[in-house]
Amino acid sequence: MPALFLLFNHRFTAAQKVAAREQLGVERISVLPAELQPIWGQIPPDLLELTGYLKPICSWLAGQATPGDYVLIQGDFGATYLMVRFALEHGLIPVYATTSRQALEEHLPDGTVKMVHRFRHQMFRKYGV
Numbered sequence: 001m002p003a004l005f006l007l008f009n010h011r012f013t014a015a016q017k018v019a020a021r022e023q024l025g026v027e028r029i030s031v032l033p034a035e036l037q038p039i040w041g042q043i044p045p046d047l048l049e050l051t052g053y054l055k056p057i058c059s060w061l062a063g064q065a066t067p068g069d070y071v072l073i074q075g076d077f078g079a080t081y082l083m084v085r086f087a088l089e090h091g092l093i094p095v096y097a098t099t100s101r102q103a104l105e106e107h108l109p110d111g112t113v114k115m116v117h118r119f120r121h122q123m124f125r126k127y128g129v
Helices: 014-024 037-041 055-064 077-089
Strands: 003-007 028-031 070-073 093-107 113-126
Touching: 003 055, 014 113, 037 055, 055 077, 070 077, 077 093
Parallel strands: 003 028, 003 070, 070 093
Antiparallel strands: 093 113
């Protein structure tokens, strides 16, 4: 059975765990090691290129994943693009989470509007299909 590797900045929810097992058929879910989390979660906005910056994450993924494993990739647009390419080049299946979104507006007495956004996991979708 394939594994799922997480490259994203949010907490993996219980609903996502269930969907990963049911939809993708994964038995193991692997998160980035603590020392790599800041690399993915805090990509400097002033870097002109990200290839070298992402090498530690590429090395970790190459050392842990095997062809046919899934990689949930969401984050900085440039880093996401590079990691999707990396996944495809290594026989991995890059996916992202889709959500339904609900926005609630509350008009406050002082004239301001308070917005509350609710997201509910729907499914995982493969990149490029």
